[in-house]
Amino acid sequence: MKDLKVLVTGGASGIGAATARRFLEEGAQVAILDRDVTNAPENVRAFVADLSDDTTVQKAVSDAAQALGGLDVLVNNAGIGAQGTIETNDDAEWHRVLDINVLGIxxxxxxxxxxxRDSDQASIVNTCSIAAWTGLVNRAVYSASKGAVQALTLAMAADHLPEGIRVNCVNPGTADTPWVQRLLDSADDPADERARLTARQPTGRLVSADEVAHAIVHLADPRSGSTTGTVLAVDGGMHTLRRPPA
Known part of the structure; x- marks a missing residue:
């Protein structure tokens, strides 16, 4: 993977930052896009972009590709979270979440x-979620957006296979990231909420950002040349395993 040219959206923190660092460890050249790049990982080229604004996205991606000397891999990692049912989220919230999580990709x-299209080892990896597979309480709009991301991944894989562009996605379980921490901080009892989220993981712990990053890099690796249209769970067995509660 030496000198592979990689662009990671949402690459300044959490899973995105872990992914950027992992690609760097493999010898790739890495650029990131984020709304705030203050805490971007070292040795990456950082560009500011708001995924809700097509003009800024077009410019940032163009600038990143120029800085890298091309583009082999796009990791669509940026996204936002949301809580609520179909009743508690109004139309504005639905539009906001779908606009970033789906149209941002x-x-x-x-x-x-x-x-x-100019690369002979082109790949797109989308960060999806266990919520695309499993009904989660109070996550209606978020789950709908991630279900769309999973379906979009498969459609993109079919569309761009003739161009030699592989498209896959990862479905993390609840990951120990700043985004999840913000959800915990907003709970009435953050410690109790963390315990609840941890308990629903068959492994008995939250997924780490590094574990998700490992899966993303694996899917993007040119040695995974026959892997496309794949949905890879990194969820501690949450989607497939049923164990008695501790």
């Missing part, structure tokens, strides 16, 4: 495609 991928 569309905008970044659309901007990256001209550059990826």
């Amino acid at each position: 569309v905008r970044a991928s659309r901007a990256a495609l001209p550059h990826l």
